[in-house]
Amino acid sequence: MIEFASVTKRYPDGTTAVEDFSLVVPSHRTVVLLGSSGSGKTTLLRMVNRMVEPTSGSVLIDDVDVRTLDRVRLRRSIGYVLQAGGLLPHRTVVDNIATVPVLDGVPRRTARTRALELLEKVGLPAALAQRYPAQLSGGQQQRVGVARALASDPNILLMDEPFGAVDPIVRADLQAELRRLQGELGKTIVFVTHDVDEAFALADEVVILRTSARVAQVGAPAEILAHPADEFVDQFVGGGTARRTLHLRDQGGRTVVVDEDGRPAGVLAP
Numbered sequence: 001m002i003e004f005a006s007v008t009k010r011y012p013d014g015t016t017a018v019e020d021f022s023l024v025v026p027s028h029r030t031v032v033l034l035g036s037s038g039s040g041k042t043t044l045l046r047m048v049n050r051m052v053e054p055t056s057g058s059v060l061i062d063d064v065d066v067r068t069l070d071r072v073r074l075r076r077s078i079g080y081v082l083q084a085g086g087l088l089p090h091r092t093v094v095d096n097i098a099t100v101p102v103l104d105g106v107p108r109r110t111a112r113t114r115a116l117e118l119l120e121k122v123g124l125p126a127a128l129a130q131r132y133p134a135q136l137s138g139g140q141q142q143r144v145g146v147a148r149a150l151a152s153d154p155n156i157l158l159m160d161e162p163f164g165a166v167d168p169i170v171r172a173d174l175q176a177e178l179r180r181l182q183g184e185l186g187k188t189i190v191f192v193t194h195d196v197d198e199a200f201a202l203a204d205e206v207v208i209l210r211t212s213a214r215v216a217q218v219g220a221p222a223e224i225l226a227h228p229a230d231e232f233v234d235q236f237v238g239g240g241t242a243r244r245t246l247h248l249r250d251q252g253g254r255t256v257v258v259d260e261d262g263r264p265a266g267v268l269a270p
């Protein structure tokens with residue numbers, strides 16, 4: 001469990017990135033922080049592994065204040081996936097994945113064997129193990145990024161717009177893969193995005209943020225869609241709920257689901 005207890009972050013230039021934010025992220029759940037650019041999502045995420053220290057308030061992991069934990073050990077014990085992949089360009093895929101376990105004292109050979117297993121787990125062929133990051137597609141790099149974050153078998157995964165730089169089809173693939181992995185692994189995931197569809201696709205719980213990480217609404221995707229807390233949330237999740245309001249239409253004996261403009265969104269299961 002991760003708890004943000006009244007955290008505020010003011011950067012030295014006076015920017016209040018986060019103002020009095022409180023949230024409990026239950027263990028084994030995926031919580032998505034959803035907000036526009038600059039709403040403070042990355043700042044919140046980085047408070048968990050102490051890349052950013054709050055100006056006031058605290059972050060607790062399983063009731064322990066992260067400030068009391070050794071920063072390097074804390075960072076290595078938490079998986080972190082970034083938009084740019086964050087892979088080391090001069091190391092092969094297998095060595096990128098094995099980096100943290102080796103730093104933690106796992107013998108290189110053991111770490112490499114485990115890295116190969118992880119490659120398979122994230123849906124990549126073992127043949128890619130000896131390539132360098134630049135020799136992979138963007139989607140493959142992100143998968144390696146996920147494998148690397150899982151390498152030390154952390155309880156917590158922090159994911160900062162990890163699929164932001166790939167095309168929509170690859171992005172949907174990566175989301176599906178993450179859902180499958182999460183079903184298997186049950187990590188505690190905090191996932192940052194500004195993409196509403198991505199948030200709804202992945203989250204057990206979505207936290208919609210205004211500027212300075214002020215919470216507009218917290219809830220399961222269906223709750224938020226059905227009962228947006230206010231106009232801000234309604235606009236944010238749907239551009240007015242109208243965009244997401246679907247209708248049923250008979251199409252030669254099958255029921256087709258159409259959007260507000262009559263465009264087909266899918267077919268109702270018989």
Ligand SMILES: Nc1ncnc2c1ncn2[C@@H]1O[C@H](COP(=O)(O)OP(=O)(O)OP(=O)(O)O)[C@@H](O)[C@H]1O
Pocket residue numbers: 011012013015016017035036037038039040041042043044194
């Ligand atoms: N090191 C810093 N110094 C000063 N201001 C900062 C710093 N880092 C972030 N900020 C500011 O804090 C606010 C929140 O930034 P943050 O990166 O947390 O937002 P975000 O929601 O993750 O944005 P994005 O989606 O664009 O990454 C922004 O106004 C940003 O300009």
